[in-house]
Amino acid sequence: MRYPKLRELREAITALIKGPYTARFPYKPHKPFERFRGKPYFYEEDCVGCSACVQVCPSGALEFMDVNKNGRAMRILTYRTELCIFCGQCQANCLTEKGIMLSNEFDLATTEKRQDLKQEIQKELIACECCGEPIIPYDQYLWVVKKLGPLVFANPSLMLFYLRSLSLAPDIVPAQKKEMEFLRADRIKILCPRCRREAVLKS
Numbered sequence: 001m002r003y004p005k006l007r008e009l010r011e012a013i014t015a016l017i018k019g020p021y022t023a024r025f026p027y028k029p030h031k032p033f034e035r036f037r038g039k040p041y042f043y044e045e046d047c048v049g050c051s052a053c054v055q056v057c058p059s060g061a062l063e064f065m066d067v068n069k070n071g072r073a074m075r076i077l078t079y080r081t082e083l084c085i086f087c088g089q090c091q092a093n094c095l096t097e098k099g100i101m102l103s104n105e106f107d108l109a110t111t112e113k114r115q116d117l118k119q120e121i122q123k124e125l126i127a128c129e130c131c132g133e134p135i136i137p138y139d140q141y142l143w144v145v146k147k148l149g150p151l152v153f154a155n156p157s158l159m160l161f162y163l164r165s166l167s168l169a170p171d172i173v174p175a176q177k178k179e180m181e182f183l184r185a186d187r188i189k190i191l192c193p194r195c196r197r198e199a200v201l202k203s
């Protein structure tokens with residue numbers, strides 16, 4: 001003998017009284033649930049330009065380029081909506097945890113052109129004071145200095161950067177020479193790893 005399916009019957013009656021469970025979007029606005037993964041946004045004040053999010057983005061929706069703009073080395077970070085798969089890896093791996101965050105935006109249909117859909121932010125890069133090559137974004141260096149605290153005095157580049165951020169040391173214009181002789185004084189400069197090694201070995 002088959003018993004009546006009471007659970008299904010109860011569901012059917014509830015649905016008849018309360019109406020369907022599905023959202024009425026687009027006829028009515030829809031509020032996504034709390035952990036919904038929608039369109040990511042860069043937050044320029046919290047991003048330090050480290051590019052960790054670019055390295056982990058599986059779809060190539062994030063990219064960065066180091067360029068020279070009016071004599072200043074800049075890192076340009078770009079997010080492209082049309083390539084994003086909303087996986088959330090960028091937010092999960094962000095160095096500052098707040099530089100890029102997913103919103104709950106899901107209704108992304110638009111008639112805009114592709115190039116108008118991207119979001120771009122720029123970060124100034126610090127150049128090596130011997131060879132002029134860009135080393136790291138200024139904001140990322142500052143973030144490292146704050147994290148390390150008194151330990152910055154173990155590294156000449158970090159120590160100098162910290163003192164300059166407090167206006168306690170003068171700025172130096174990068175030499176930008178391809179081949180150069182390293183002097184002992186070059187050790188107390190902000191240097192890329194290659195110049196740091198050369199300065200230590202040759203001076």
Ligand code: SF4
Pocket residue numbers: 040056057058059060061062079083084085086087088089090091
């Ligand atoms: S959500 Fe995923 S695909 Fe989209 S930008 Fe972030 S890492 Fe890339």
Ligand code: SF4
Pocket residue numbers: 042046047048049050051052053054077093094095096097098099100
């Ligand atoms: S701070 Fe976060 S958002 Fe900015 S570049 Fe690094 S990982 Fe990406």
